Amino acid sequence: MPAVGAAILFFIAFLVNAAEISTNDAFTSVNLMLLGLTALALHLAGVGGGWSVRGRRR
Template identity: 65%
Template sequence: MLGIAAAVLFFIAFLINAADITTNDVFSSVNVMLIGLGLLALHVAGIGHGRRTGRR
């Protein structure tokens, strides 16, 4: 789930950058991209996955 959220944030950051939309400092394309990278790192670390595949 976090990987999908990261992909959506990367797409939003791309649109902000490609369309040259002026936003405030909080929602700049770099900040949105960094939030996406953080979510992607959590996804790769195994946090936020759907089902647990451990032994009982």
Template identity: 60%
Template sequence: MLGFVAAVLFGIAFLINATDTSVDAIFAPTSLMLFGLALLALHVAGVGTGWAARGRRR
């Protein structure tokens, strides 16, 4: 799920950058890209996947 959110943020950042839209500092393409990278790192780390690493019981 976090990977999808990161992809959407990358798309928004690309559109803002491609159209040279003037936006606030929070919605600047660089800040959106960095937030997307943080979400992508959390996704790769396994946060929010719903799966827990559990040992095998006997």
């Protein structure tokens, strides 16, 4: 799931950069790319990887 969020953040950062939209300091394309890289790193680390079965079968 974090990989999907990363892809969305990268796409928004691309649109901001390609359209040369002037934004405030907190919403720049570089900051969006860094948030995307953080989400991608969390995905590769296994955070939000899916379901895990933690029960015993009898």
